Amino acid sequence: MRWLLKFAAGALLAVSTAATTSGVPASPRAANRRYVEERNGVHYNVFEHVATRSKLSFVKNSGICETTPGVNQYSGYLTVGENMNMWFWFFEARENPQEAPLVAYLDGGPGAASEYGLFTQIGPCHFVNNETTPSLNPYAFNNYANMLYIDQPIGVGFSYGNETTNSTKAAAPLVWNFLQAFYDNFPEYENRDFGIVSESYGGHYIPEFSRYILNQNAAVVRGDLEGEEIHMVGLAIHNGWFDAEIQEKANIEYMYNNSYRQIINESIHDELLDTYNTTVKPALDLCHTNGTSDNCYAAYTSYLNMIEYPILAAFAERSPNGYYLGDIREPYSRPPSTYVAYLQRPDIQKALGAKVNYTDQGGAIGFYYSGDDARSFVPQLSDVVQAGIKVLIWTGDADYVSNWYGTLDVAHAVEWSGKDMFATKTLEPYTLNGVEKGTFKSLDNFTFMRIYEAGHNLPFYQPEVSLQIFKQFMGTGSVLPT
Numbered sequence: 336m337r338w339l340l341k342f343a344a345g346a347l348l349a350v351s352t353a354a355t356t357s358g359v360p361a362s363p364r365a366a367n368r369r370y371v372e373e374r375n376g377v378h379y380n381v382f383e384h385v386a387t388r389s390k391l392s393f394v395k396n397s398g399i400c401e402t403t404p405g406v407n408q409y410s411g412y413l414t415v416g417e418n419m420n421m422w423f424w425f426f427e428a429r430e431n432p433q434e435a436p437l438v439a440y441l442d443g444g445p446g447a448a449s450e451y452g453l454f455t456q457i458g459p460c461h462f463v464n465n466e467t468t469p470s471l472n473p474y475a476f477n478n479y480a481n482m483l484y485i486d487q488p489i490g491v492g493f494s495y496g497n498e499t500t501n502s503t504k505a506a507a508p509l510v511w512n513f514l515q516a517f518y519d520n521f522p523e524y525e526n527r528d529f530g531i532v533s534e535s536y537g538g539h540y541i542p543e544f545s546r547y548i549l550n551q552n553a554a555v556v557r558g559d560l561e562g563e564e565i566h567m568v569g570l571a572i573h574n575g576w577f578d579a580e581i582q583e584k585a586n587i588e589y590m591y592n593n594s595y596r597q598i599i600n601e602s603i604h605d606e607l608l609d610t611y612n613t614t615v616k617p618a619l620d621l622c623h624t625n626g627t628s629d630n631c632y633a634a635y636t637s638y639l640n641m642i643e644y645p646i647l648a649a650f651a652e653r654s655p656n657g658y659y660l661g662d663i664r665e666p667y668s669r670p671p672s673t674y675v676a677y678l679q680r681p682d683i684q685k686a687l688g689a690k691v692n693y694t695d696q697g698g699a700i701g702f703y704y705s706g707d708d709a710r711s712f713v714p715q716l717s718d719v720v721q722a723g724i725k726v727l728i729w730t731g732d733a734d735y736v737s738n739w740y741g742t743l744d745v746a747h748a749v750e751w752s753g754k755d756m757f758a759t760k761t762l763e764p765y766t767l768n769g770v771e772k773g774t775f776k777s778l779d780n781f782t783f784m785r786i787y788e789a790g791h792n793l794p795f796y797q798p799e800v801s802l803q804i805f806k807q808f809m810g811t812g813s814v815l816p817t
């Protein structure tokens with residue numbers, strides 16, 4: 336969930352020794368150290384990574400969540416710099432892990448832990464009907480890929496320490512560092528296809544992180560930077576928040592005229608559009624041309640106060656039985672939150688090797704004041720599309736927060752050689768075993784999809800078709816109706 340929503344909702348509702356070779360280390364890798372350390376009764380495999388001056392310490396095969404026989408998992412920390420500890424949880428693919436791609440999952444927020452997506456959407460296990468213990472998820476994305484869940488920035492989920500990251504841009508180098516240490520500890524993944532999956536605020540994170548990775552790759556190739564080239568092939572963002580200028584306007588349209596129910600009437604629609612034109616858009620233009628924190632924070636508060644609150648008031652008024660911004664249907668459904676209490680159990684934390692209590696949503700407060708929400712990540716997305724990386728923008732069509740009107744407009748705003756042709760293409764039906772589950776269009780490696788009867792956390796609502804799409808996307812790159 337984006338900050339906007341939390342804020343708005345609150346206002347309206349209440350191993351052994353070193354593997355070093357003898358002699359003088361020829362490269363940083365040769366000087367890396369590996370050992371086992373016991374702390375509070377937990378055995379951590381430790382890997383000290385010289386190139387990034389970081390340390391990985393993790394538990395192997397905790398037995399939590401992924402209980403499929405023979406599927407390995409690793410959970411623990413990357414420690415960088417002064418007291419910065421980034422949590423990761425890695426599950427090998429259930430099939431063919433030696434060849435399967437490596438896919439990172441980073442949740443949105445800012446401040447949402449990746450365990451949210453793991454337990455409610457795409458992880459190896461889930462909590463059906465609010466059960467208090469998990470059961471295996473047959474549609475887990477690690478059916479196909481090796482899945483790496485990361486809690487970032489510091490302060491989110493099981494990550495802990497010095498929380499200084501206050502923007503998407505500032506968060507990127509830490510993720511790159513993490514991936515470098517990960518590759519050096521798990522070198523078998525270095526040349527694998529690498530992908531990233533995210534949701535919601537990931538529309539900010541992933542374009543920026545991906546562009547950063549491409550730039551670092553270029554520096555490695557030039558010989559200006561020591562590190563692993565990351566073989567990034569694809570990124571998939573569901574219900575993403577990329578650009579407030581485009582998406583706030585679409586919010587007004589969506590609440591007026593969507594395929595489920597009308598939330599605002601014509602007069603409110605026209606009033607909001609006028610406010611958008613005269614006040615919000617100019618504030619966002621200033622944020623985009625002069626990106627000071629003050630300007631962007633002012634733009635953020637302008638759409639929060641002048642568009643979001645009126646819409647939320649109308650939504651509340653029309654929803655006597657309660658409402659959820661991530662699913663405008665009546666009745667709505669939302670992912671269970673029972674996994675939070677599970678992750679806050681001392682026995683579970685000990686098994687996983689977690690060193691702090693679990694924070695589901697939090698940290699990342701600095702993003703709010705730096706105006707990060709209002710900044711556009713369409714330029715970064717454009718660079719990544721231009722680089723020929725496979726990009727999938729997919730959206731559950733019952734979500735208001737990052738609704739499909741807005742994400743389609745974002746897809747059309749991407750600058751690349753196929754821009755005009757992509758815009759003129761019509762959406763075609765997308766089927767799963769002959770049943771229409773949504774619509775889509777693709778050109779080269781760029782795909783947009785609308786998925787029916789799905790809210791903000793798309794794979795929670797449509798798990799089977801989500802897995803089909805994920806496999807196709809990370810496989811050939813082309814989504815094909817079945």
Ligand SMILES: *[C@@H]1O[C@H](CO)[C@@H](O)[C@H](O)[C@H]1NC(C)=O
Pocket residue numbers: 416417418497
């Ligand atoms: C946080 O980081 C700063 C700068 O690296 C360092 O001076 C400070 O001691 C750190 N604080 C904690 C609590 O680790």
Ligand SMILES: *[C@@H]1O[C@H](CO)[C@@H](O)[C@H](O)[C@H]1NC(C)=O
Pocket residue numbers: 464465671
């Ligand atoms: C799960 O719990 C939530 C919150 O208490 C509730 O709204 C929802 O109806 C429950 N879902 C099921 C399937 O019992």
Ligand SMILES: *[C@@H]1O[C@H](CO)[C@@H](O)[C@H](O)[C@H]1NC(C)=O
Pocket residue numbers: 592593
């Ligand atoms: C509502 O959306 C539909 C489908 O895009 C469109 O055909 C129709 O003209 C819109 N209605 C209004 C009142 O804007």
Ligand SMILES: *[C@@H]1O[C@H](CO)[C@@H](O)[C@H](O)[C@H]1NC(C)=O
Pocket residue numbers: 600601602603649652
């Ligand atoms: C539109 O909705 C607003 C807020 O619910 C209401 O006050 C107003 O009377 C409505 N206007 C029309 C023309 O229905």
Ligand SMILES: *[C@@H]1O[C@H](CO)[C@@H](O)[C@H](O)[C@H]1NC(C)=O
Pocket residue numbers: 605606608609612
């Ligand atoms: C807002 O601006 C758009 C584009 O400039 C224009 O088409 C629309 O009529 C304007 N709406 C209002 C209510 O001012």
Ligand SMILES: *[C@@H]1O[C@H](CO)[C@@H](O)[C@H](O)[C@H]1NC(C)=O
Pocket residue numbers: 624625627629630
């Ligand atoms: C950006 O805004 C600040 C304060 O609002 C102002 O001092 C500065 O001159 C502006 N910079 C540009 C490039 O417009």
Ligand SMILES: *[C@@H]1O[C@H](CO)[C@@H](O)[C@H](O)[C@H]1NC(C)=O
Pocket residue numbers: 679680681684692693
């Ligand atoms: C974690 O925090 C929750 C909520 O405050 C609390 O109920 C739980 O006991 C804590 N768990 C641990 C291991 O301290």
Ligand SMILES: *[C@@H]1O[C@H](CO)[C@@H](O)[C@H](O)[C@H]1NC(C)=O
Pocket residue numbers: 499501628701704705
């Ligand atoms: C964000 O962090 C940077 C670097 O620590 C700092 O210079 C800047 O003032 C912070 N911005 C805000 C709005 O807090």
Ligand SMILES: *[C@@H]1O[C@H](CO)[C@@H](O)[C@H](O)[C@H]1NC(C)=O
Pocket residue numbers: 568722723724725779780812
């Ligand atoms: C699409 O992606 C494939 C596989 O990554 C790549 O080989 C190809 O060059 C890309 N196509 C374009 C048009 O960029």
